[in-house]
Amino acid sequence: VTRFRDFGEFSFIDRISQHGLARAEGVLCSVGDDCAVLDRGDGSVQLLTTDLLVEDVHFRRDACRAPGLGHKLLAVNLSDIAAMGGSPCDAVVSLAVPADLEVEFAEDVYRGMHACARKHCVNIVGGDTTRSPGPLVMGLTLTGTMPLEAVCYRSGARPGDTVYVSGAIGDSAAGLRLALQHEAETENGDRDYLLDRHHRPEPRVGLGQRLAATAAVTAMIDLSDGVASDLLHVCTQSGVHAVITEEAIPLSAAFRSYCAEVGVQATELALTGGEDYELLFAVRREETDRVEALSEQDGLPLLSRIGYVESGGPTIEIEDADGGRKPLEVSGFDHFRAGGV
């Protein structure tokens, strides 16, 4: 007998992936990317993604606000659509609700979710509400669409490509620590900013679409498990090695100041902390100017070159200011091994 706590999430996914498909035709991608990608036969694809948020694993009811929770439930799925370069369409929502939950709390979850849905023009078209004898469990499935030839998979990174991330990395990890009060209340004036970056991530849907339209992106993923873990997914799917330039990792002033104050090594927290929901992507070297021009356009976040792709792998090295390299250990995030929030 093997228990999940000893087996882990990824071993299980490997095991169940072996069942294969009932009909392979038209399935461009199933397990192993941010979304399933299904050929609609008219030059477009359907994208399909689903994510669960489980109380006391992904959130604590007493350490978050209900509208933020609803926002996040949709946002993490939007981020998966963004990682393919797609446009989100329709969502269905499942709730398993403890009988003693306040109805107002669940209504506020929906309020936050609908505000996010309106912003991204997503219809919430149905769902299932049932009782839970344990934690509050919330699931959301989101569809999307995009041109078939523009889809950005994890698997296309090639030696010579430049690696980018959007926005600033690590804010969410700092926000989580603040939310869980790993440190006593700080004087840090950026506390609310960091908490907000954790509780209300802004999925990069517009950026993903713009990047896909350049046809210069060879691989893309959203940052949910952390830069190290997620870049390793790209390396594994693409069969390449990646080098991260330590100094190039974009860190917000608030994040630097938080790390200095509490004595945490900033780069390490930035690379291993999850839930940034920024985009990480590889670009052909000759196309980098064209891609970097995007970051100057209205409403798009900063794009930062954080490294490059080499042959070999799937492994990652980190390069310091003097050009010295060392392997980056990637433990991967496993809910069955991690303690949870």
Added chain:
Amino acid sequence: VTRFRDFGEFSFIDRISQHGLARAEGVLCSVGDDCAVLDRGDGSVQLLTTDLLVEDVHFRRDACRAPGLGHKLLAVNLSDIAAMGGSPCDAVVSLAVPADLEVEFAEDVYRGMHACARKHCVNIVGGDTTRSPGPLVMGLTLTGTMPLEAVCYRSGARPGDTVYVSGAIGDSAAGLRLALQHEAETENGDRDYLLDRHHRPEPRVGLGQRLAATAAVTAMIDLSDGVASDLLHVCTQSGVHAVITEEAIPLSAAFRSYCAEVGVQATELALTGGEDYELLFAVRREETDRVEALSEQDGLPLLSRIGYVESGGPTIEIEDADGGRKPLEVSGFDHFRAGGV
């Protein structure tokens, strides 16, 4: 402060339905039917449905077999596609898993689900697996498609229509009682048949498609909550009254024998017991011959006239052999008020 146990599932659904859509165009149906129905703009629609199975609410781990659980998770969603008349396409699966669950149990769940998927030509294209600090929670979202003009909603029943159900009613309710050992072990030789009807419902996908293709069906729903409850949904959505002919309710010999043995009133259990996953539908009177001809075709279940539609309502009466009528009380099924399994 209002708690879910005092408020109920349906009041909550009414409340959250008021948020509306981000873009109304192309949404033919959202909340209030078996599936969401989305116009694809090419004469076809996309169907979208989702269902959760929660341990100790929908099933007990010690009273079911894992492959049957996987079968049922997909089957209940297939039944929703069947109720529109559609063809199922792709599924994503979410699991929140207790850390001490045996991996073999979850693998068996997948084995049962994949066997059902192969039978109905459904691709399982992804999902999310995470830890649960409480019960095993399983969610599945299923897409489907069909011609736009053939979709069978709940809302089209008209006075004069004839009401049908497929198959036999009540077997699943008897099977549930046997599974939960409401009665001591019986000598009933049909025990395995009744248990199987509860644990491994056969969704009526082929029948739903054939019925939709006749263009004679004015309203359709799948039987998940029970004939009384589900027919009332049709009456409410259609704005009509329905009369059920008591003697016409199709009961299997196994079910009759079980009810006689344990002293349960058969009609009452058949009308209020849920999870039959048969189809209930209304047909224009002049088309009944054409629809009944279907039941003689290979592989389709028996179709039984169980009543008719009148103006008024939304209410239901039950008519006995002498033509006497009495109102049928419908309590509705609410997970927050029911005790669960």
